[in-house]
Each structure stands twice: as C-alpha cells, then as structure tokens.
Amino acid sequence: MSILEVKGLRKSFGAVTAVEEISFTVEAGEVFTIIGPNGAGKTTTLEMIEGLQFPDAGTIVLNGMTWDKDADRIKMIIGVQPQSSAMFDLLTVEENLDLFASFYPRSKQTAEVLEMINLTDHRAKRVKALSGGQQQRLAIGLAMISDPQIIFLDEPTTGLDPQARRNIWDIVLKLKELGKTTILTTHYMEEAEKLSDRVCIVDQGRIVTLDTPAKLIDRLTKEREVRLFFQDGEAAAQETEEVAKSRPSVVRTALEGSALKLWSVQPEETLYDVFGFTKEKGYRVEQVSIREMSLEDVFIAFTGKEWRD
Numbered sequence: 294m295s296i297l298e299v300k301g302l303r304k305s306f307g308a309v310t311a312v313e314e315i316s317f318t319v320e321a322g323e324v325f326t327i328i329g330p331n332g333a334g335k336t337t338t339l340e341m342i343e344g345l346q347f348p349d350a351g352t353i354v355l356n357g358m359t360w361d362k363d364a365d366r367i368k369m370i371i372g373v374q375p376q377s378s379a380m381f382d383l384l385t386v387e388e389n390l391d392l393f394a395s396f397y398p399r400s401k402q403t404a405e406v407l408e409m410i411n412l413t414d415h416r417a418k419r420v421k422a423l424s425g426g427q428q429q430r431l432a433i434g435l436a437m438i439s440d441p442q443i444i445f446l447d448e449p450t451t452g453l454d455p456q457a458r459r460n461i462w463d464i465v466l467k468l469k470e471l472g473k474t475t476i477l478t479t480h481y482m483e484e485a486e487k488l489s490d491r492v493c494i495v496d497q498g499r500i501v502t503l504d505t506p507a508k509l510i511d512r513l514t515k516e517r518e519v520r521l522f523f524q525d526g527e528a529a530a531q532e533t534e535e536v537a538k539s540r541p542s543v544v545r546t547a548l549e550g551s552a553l554k555l556w557s558v559q560p561e562e563t564l565y566d567v568f569g570f571t572k573e574k575g576y577r578v579e580q581v582s583i584r585e586m587s588l589e590d591v592f593i594a595f596t597g598k599e600w601r602d
C-alpha cells in the first residue's frame with residue numbers, strides 16, 4: 294500500500310482555480326517533490342493533503358486513513374514545517390522544540406533533533422537571534438519532533454543563500470536515511486534533481502509530468518550540450534561550427550563570440566571530430582565543458598515555456 298494516495302484533487306478560490314486536477318501516489322521512504330512556478334498550485338495541494346484546506350473535489354488517503362474519519366490519527370503520523378510566524382520568537386531553540394514536543398503523546402528527544410538539524414550549538418539562542426537558514430532548520434526540527442512517518446516541507450529553501458540551502462538538503466537526506474517519507478515543494482530545479490526520488494512538475498494546477506529525475510531527463514533527450522572556448526577568436530569558432538554542423542550526431546549549434554556551443558547525441562564522437570579539425574588547423578581550445586540536460590530543460594520541453602523564476 295502507498296503511504297499517500299491523492300486522486301482528482303481540485304480547489305478554487307472564487308474565480309481563481311488554484312488546483313485543477315492533481316493525482317499521484319507516494320511510496321513509503323520516498324522524497325517526492327512538487328515543483329512548479331509561482332502560483333502553480335503547490336502550496337494549495339500540500340495544504341489539502343495536510344488537512345489545512347478542504348478540497349472542492351478529490352480524495353486523499355494517508356497510510357490508509359482519510360481526514361474525515363481519522364483526523365486525530367493522521368496528525369500523529371504527519372509533520373508539517375510551520376511558517377516562521379508560528380515559532381515563538383522570545384523562546385530559545387530548545388524551548389520551542391520542547392514546547393512542540395509537549396503537544397504530542399510521544400516525541401523524539403530534543404537533543405537528537407538538535408543534532409539532526411545541526412543547531413546543538415545554538416540551542417540556547419532565541420529564535421529572533423537566528424539567521425534565516427537556522428530558523429528554517431528549526432522549522433524542520435519542529436516538523437520532526439513527533440517522529441512522524443511523513444514530513445511536509447513547503448519551499449524550505451526559498452530565500453536562503455547557497456550554503457544555507459545545502460544545509461537543508463543534508464537534513465532531507467538524513468530523513469531519507471531514517472526511512473521517512475518527505476513531500477517537498479520547491480522553485481529550484483537543482484534542488485528537485487538532487488534530492489528527489491520522483492518529481493512531479495505542476496503548472497496551472499495540473500501535473501505536467503511525473504517521474505524520477507533521471508527518467509524525465511532521459512525521456513526528453515539523449516543530447517548533451519558541449520561548449521568550447523577558442524583562444525584564436527570568433528573566426529576559429531565559426532569555422533569549427535561549420536564542421537560540427539556537418540556531423541549527423543550534432544543536433545544544433547550556437548555561437549557566442551569566441552565560444553561555440555553544440556548539442557550532440559554522441560558527444561564523445563563529436564569531440565573527436567572537432568579536435569581532429571582544430572588540431573589540423575592549429576586552433577587552440579581553452580575550455581571544454583559538457584552539460585547534462587537538466588530538469589529545467591524538461592520543464593521547457595513539456596510546457597513550451599521558459600522557467601519563470
């Protein structure tokens with residue numbers, strides 16, 4: 294049995310349809326990510342699953358239970374990261390955790406949670422003295438204090454700097470090691486790609502596509518983007534472009550000054566050919582990079598839109 298089954302969810306706010314049709318299942322132990330641009334319906338979907346919004350249509354089954362019959366039991370198996378406004382500013386990190394722990398009949402040891410969220414050294418600090426990243430880590434700690442099976446994290450890294458984002462990623466990976474199920478929303482493609490077992494791309498209240506990051510990328514294309522920078526300038530890049538274009542494995546090319554970009558389905562073979570030519574001509578290539586296609590490319594391919602963030 295799946296730990297979460299969502300079928301035919303729909304929700305409107307007046308004339309605005311936030312969620313049009315969302316259906317998916319999540320297996321125990323997965324990191325399942327809902328990704329999409331602003332206003333795609335991620336938060337509304339999550340809040341319906343968390344029991345905070347009532348759907349206009351559709352069903353939600355959490356570990357075999359439904360909100361109308363088993364609300365109290367569901368609350369014991371889910372953990373929701375509170376918005377920072379729900380924390381007590383004048384209490385310390387440790388006091389917030391102890392307070393949230395007291396809401397449940399059974400909870401994790403505060404010291405263990407502090408270790409997980411890497412705030413042991415800051416446990417005596419008041420919330421208002423914490424950085425944004427530390428506050429987010431505490432919010433995740435509060436979500437896990439009851440030792441839930443399923444943890445919901447709604448854009449836990451939005452607005453954080455890269456290092457603070459990575460610290461949050463470490464916590465998500467630790468949760469996975471513990472066998473927890475994590476449902477995550479994010480704006481960041483890189484984050485979805487790094488953390489998720491499966492990714493669901495949502496746009497305008499509907500699922501655009503759903504699969505493992507690797508399969509999504511693979512389904513899209515076998516292409517790789519190859520970038521070469523020519524020390525001998527634009528003319529050398531242009532001449533090499535003509536050679537690259539004549540190869541059947543090269544799908545398309547682009548010039549950016551002295552840099553040549555080409556997309557190839559057989560990048561290794563293409564590079565042999567290109568370097569054969571540059572060697573013959575005595576052109577010096579300074580930098581070479583090969584880029585794997587990303588989830589961002591998948592989004593653009595499936596929706597026909599640029600990523601809007």
Ligand SMILES: Nc1ncnc2c1ncn2[C@@H]1O[C@H](COP(=O)(O)OP(=O)(O)OP(=O)(O)O)[C@@H](O)[C@H]1O
Nearest residue numbers: 306309310311329330331332333334335336337338
């Ligand atoms: N309580 C509400 N009242 C009216 N409209 C709402 C309400 N909540 C959400 N909406 C609208 O529903 C749509 C989906 O919003 P939602 O917050 O679910 O999107 P999101 O994908 O989480 O976006 P973001 O990434 O900006 O948080 C938006 O157009 C939003 O303005």
